[in-house]
Amino acid sequence: MNQNLSSYWIFYTVANAGNISKAAKELYISQPAISKSIQKLEDGLECKLFSRSSRGVVLTDEGRLLYDHVSEAFEALNEGEEKLKRSIELGVGQLKIGVSSTLCKYMLLPYLKEFIHRNPHISISIECQSTNETLKLLDDDKIDIGLIGKPASLKTFNFYYLDNIEDIFVTTKDYLRNLSARGVKKSEILQNSTLMLLDKGNMTRKYIDDYLQENQIHVKDSIDISNMDLLIDFAKIGVGVACVIKSIVSKELADGTLIEIPLGIPIHKREVGFAYKESSKLSTSLQTFIKFYESYTPEDF
Structure with missing residues (x-):
């Protein structure tokens, strides 16, 4: 793309308004600044985009062709923003958890049941393997959090104690x-x-x-x-x-x-709890899960 996005936004607004004065009010910029931006865009594209009329400006054939594509692009951006807003409002996200099959069945499931009930729009994926493998996946940033038996050295991991196992x-x-x-x-x-x-x-x-x-x-x-x-x-x-x-x-x-x-x-006895990497930038989903398990105790746990 040879032109910056703001030039196309000015072009798009002028085309919709059909009038430079009206577009200037909508954009909160001066008419000369709009005219200069349109002129620069036309020079870059080597064609005339608008022709003047008694009522204002109208698109040329070349301008109409460009407008159709610019319009689709801005509509797609608006749609993306709306979907993002809805996702944030709903708490949409993804959480990858590593855990052994034993801890998954007997310790993690009660937490997941309530967490999913409270956060239905966060999708959960489970990697079932040994604690050693879970720690490796955490270290490689392939999962967000692990339920593990506390190792001798936590290295760069945060560990939240849940219970002892005997x-x-x-x-x-x-x-x-x-x-x-x-x-x-x-x-x-x-x-x-x-x-x-x-x-x-x-x-x-x-x-x-x-x-x-x-x-x-x-x-x-x-x-x-x-x-x-x-x-x-x-x-x-x-x-x-x-x-x-x-x-x-x-x-x-x-x-x-x-x-x-x-x-x-x-x-x-051994300590069991949730662990995640200290250096990782925590996703919204992981932050939500951390707040959840820090305040929740399963009834049958």
């Missing part, structure tokens, strides 16, 4: 009875069981591996399982001893479906 080992009464029949002592259950743990590379798995190593618990047999729900299901049918989050199996512990293995040294 890891425990569970199995069935029958599995414990069979171990006892083989002469396994209560203090040696983990060493002599088939331990079912989350896949390696998961932050929870590393946390449990560190616990086992620090307490010199040497595992003879173990199974890597992809998610917490499968760990619980396998534990229920007596495959072995599973490491799970205590709050998730509270019902099974209460009705005796699963039994918690007593530990001489309990596993330290």
